Amino acid sequence: MSSLGAMESSDGIEVRGLVREFKNGPRAVDGIDLQVSPGEIYGFLGPNGAGKSTTVLILTTLLPPTAGAARVAGHDIVREGPAVRAAIGAALQEAALDPLLTGRDHMRLQTTLQGLPRGERRARGDELLERVGLLDAADRKVGGYSGGMKRRLDLALALVHRPRILFLDEPTTGLDPQSRAELWQEVARLARDEGVTVFLTTQYLEEADVLADRIGIIDHGRIVATGTPEALKAEIGRPSLELVPAQPEDRERVAGVLARFGSHTAAPPGAAAVRLDGGAEALADVVRALDAEGLAVSDFQLHAPTLDDVFLARTGRKMDTEEPTTAEHQVAAA
Amino acid sequence: MSAAPLRVQIGELARRSITQTLRQPALIVPPIFFPLMLVAVNSSGLQAATNIPGFPTDNYVDFAIAVAFIQGSLFAMINAGSALARDVETGFLRRLAMTPMQRPALLLGHLSGVLLVALGSSLIYLVAGWIAGMHLAAGPGGVLALLALAMLIALGFAAIGALVGLRSGSGEAVQGFFPLFFVLLFLSSSSLPRPLIEHEWFRTIATYNPISYLIEGIRSFIIDGWDGEALALGFGFAIAIAVLALAGASQALRTRLVRT
Numbered sequence: 001m002s003s004l005g006a007m008e009s010s011d012g013i014e015v016r017g018l019v020r021e022f023k024n025g026p027r028a029v030d031g032i033d034l035q036v037s038p039g040e041i042y043g044f045l046g047p048n049g050a051g052k053s054t055t056v057l058i059l060t061t062l063l064p065p066t067a068g069a070a071r072v073a074g075h076d077i078v079r080e081g082p083a084v085r086a087a088i089g090a091a092l093q094e095a096a097l098d099p100l101l102t103g104r105d106h107m108r109l110q111t112t113l114q115g116l117p118r119g120e121r122r123a124r125g126d127e128l129l130e131r132v133g134l135l136d137a138a139d140r141k142v143g144g145y146s147g148g149m150k151r152r153l154d155l156a157l158a159l160v161h162r163p164r165i166l167f168l169d170e171p172t173t174g175l176d177p178q179s180r181a182e183l184w185q186e187v188a189r190l191a192r193d194e195g196v197t198v199f200l201t202t203q204y205l206e207e208a209d210v211l212a213d214r215i216g217i218i219d220h221g222r223i224v225a226t227g228t229p230e231a232l233k234a235e236i237g238r239p240s241l242e243l244v245p246a247q248p249e250d251r252e253r254v255a256g257v258l259a260r261f262g263s264h265t266a267a268p269p270g271a272a273a274v275r276l277d278g279g280a281e282a283l284a285d286v287v288r289a290l291d292a293e294g295l296a297v298s299d300f301q302l303h304a305p306t307l308d309d310v311f312l313a314r315t316g317r318k319m320d321t322e323e324p325t326t327a328e329h330q331v332a333a334a
Numbered sequence: 335m336s337a338a339p340l341r342v343q344i345g346e347l348a349r350r351s352i353t354q355t356l357r358q359p360a361l362i363v364p365p366i367f368f369p370l371m372l373v374a375v376n377s378s379g380l381q382a383a384t385n386i387p388g389f390p391t392d393n394y395v396d397f398a399i400a401v402a403f404i405q406g407s408l409f410a411m412i413n414a415g416s417a418l419a420r421d422v423e424t425g426f427l428r429r430l431a432m433t434p435m436q437r438p439a440l441l442l443g444h445l446s447g448v449l450l451v452a453l454g455s456s457l458i459y460l461v462a463g464w465i466a467g468m469h470l471a472a473g474p475g476g477v478l479a480l481l482a483l484a485m486l487i488a489l490g491f492a493a494i495g496a497l498v499g500l501r502s503g504s505g506e507a508v509q510g511f512f513p514l515f516f517v518l519l520f521l522s523s524s525s526l527p528r529p530l531i532e533h534e535w536f537r538t539i540a541t542y543n544p545i546s547y548l549i550e551g552i553r554s555f556i557i558d559g560w561d562g563e564a565l566a567l568g569f570g571f572a573i574a575i576a577v578l579a580l581a582g583a584s585q586a587l588r589t590r591l592v593r594t
Contacts, residue, residue, distance in 0.1 A: 060432065061593050061594045062428060062431060062432070062592065063592065064592070064594055077594060078594050079594075081593055081594035084594075085432055085433070085434070085593070086434065088432075089432075090432055092425060092428055092429075094424070094425045096424055096426045096427075096429040097424070097426070097429075098350070098354070098420075098421075098424070098426055099424075100353070100354045100357045100358065101350065101353065105350070109347075109350055110429075110433065112338055112342060112343070113338060113343060113346065113430070113433035113434065113435045114433055114434065115336050115337045115338045115434060141357070157429070
């Protein structure tokens with residue numbers, strides 16, 4: 001295992017050369033380095049199977065690493081497992097709840113196992129249930145809860161012992177937009193008002209963009225980009241322009257015109273897109289060029305760079321596809 | 335914040351186990367009524383067997399009621415195994431692993447809850463037996479000893495269920511074990527005393543089948559009073575099964591509940 005110096009702060013996460021290799025399988029985590037500062041929301045972004053959940057399991061002490069080292073809340077994850085667990089809370093990928101127990105039963109069990117004094121258990125449980133909006137449903141069996149309610153209870157259970165670091169593994173997967181927004185609000189409040197460090201894995205670009213102070217993009221077990229969302233998008237720099245010709249047979253001609261203003265980029269079927277070399281200022285020239293060629297368009301969109309563009313630039317793939325693609329390939333396919 | 339003492343952890347997990355059971359009538363009704371129904375059917379149909387020379391009692395209920403305790407233990411096996419398998423399947427075990435819970439607390443908590451249900455069922459078997467004319471030769475002190483043996487047997491079978499549930503992580507796998515043990519129950523001295531079993535192959539299997547000695551241990555309280563040999567064999571096999579199954583279940587939990 002590689003060595004790791006003591007972290008300056010006890011509320012952060014520091015990872016060096018972390019590896020997890022499964023028997024007869026690929027390296028799910030392939031030598032990652034990362035640092036999360038106290039009070040920061042760190043978004044760990046990547047497609048399915050990229051290694052996000054394996055990393056979380058290792059950092060929460062539920063899976064020993066094959067190599068590398070990590071300190072969480074100032075404690076070594078291998079040698080000081082109990083101390084790490086005492087400092088962290090975690091809501092793992094599936095909301096692990098007992099469908100036969102009520103929300104209040106869950107709170108009672110969690111507060112007891114976490115060692116809260118008997119006199120505080122009920123009050124702490126109710127406080128958290130109220131905070132996540134489940135007090136009215138506290139005595140209902142969890143089997144009858146909606147997906148959003150289960151996620152909120154999962155979050156509340158992770159907070160019972162007032163952890164300094166919170167691990168959330170794809171906390172909003174499968175939730176409706178309203179439930180997702182409510183959870184985002186609570187996570188942001190925890191970091192802002194209580195100074196909780198949040199390590200959040202997600203496959204939703206928007207989630208990482210909205211919530212995270214800094215982002216690490218992971219692909220095939222390796223971190224391919226890291227930085228603030230703004231800095232990562234600024235690396236891409238130029239906006240992209242996407243056009244849908246009024247006549248579908250004109251798509252190649254439209255693509256030809258666009259090629260004069262920058263390099264082709266991924267576009268949906270029937271459309272053509274280009275990363276504008278001259279930025280948004282080139283828009284007027286594009287319109288004039290299309291007009292000169294007698295080409296009409298039915299839809300016209302100017303996109304600022306997104307984290308998806310960052311992922312594409314770093315991996316050659318879109319977040320939602322496993323196949324390597326290039327802009328040219330996509331344009332040709334369209 | 336310091337971790338809760340082990341007894342508090344066990345108590346809370348036992349409470350959960352009992353709550354789970356009470357909220358599933360399907361886990362309470364069959365362990366009580368199915369064994370009693372079988373005793374009723376066998377007693378009415380096989381009463382004539384008491385006329386066979388050498389049959390130890392003239393009331394077949396006295397002979398048959400012991401089987402109910404073993405059947406109740408088989409239900410304890412299914413309940414304990416299914417509950418733990420569900421915890422593996424739902425990821426609840428990982429939630430518990432994130433707390434300062436000690437491993438023995440999970441196993442003992444689950445088993446305590448299951449045993450409480452088994453104790454309730456056993457008391458109902460005894461009351462039903464008395465109503466049907468059962469006579470307990472061991473007297474009032476025998477009630478406690480019989481319940482102790484019944485609980486030991488239930489513990490052993492529940493631990494087997496826990497072992498299978500934790501190893502497989504599948505409720506279906508646990509359910510799949512039930513028929514196997516049910517066959518073993520019938521290939522024992524459940525219907526006739528071993529010396530009276532006519533077919534040699536059946537008698538041989540019943541002799542090597544530990545379940546025969548568990549049944550005979552319980553039966554001895556009812557028919558014989560305090561039979562040292564039957565009780566030594568009954569308690570001996572019950573303890574051996576419980577110890578082996580608990581060791582296996584603990585190992586399975588250690589493998590399943592990985593944490594640094």
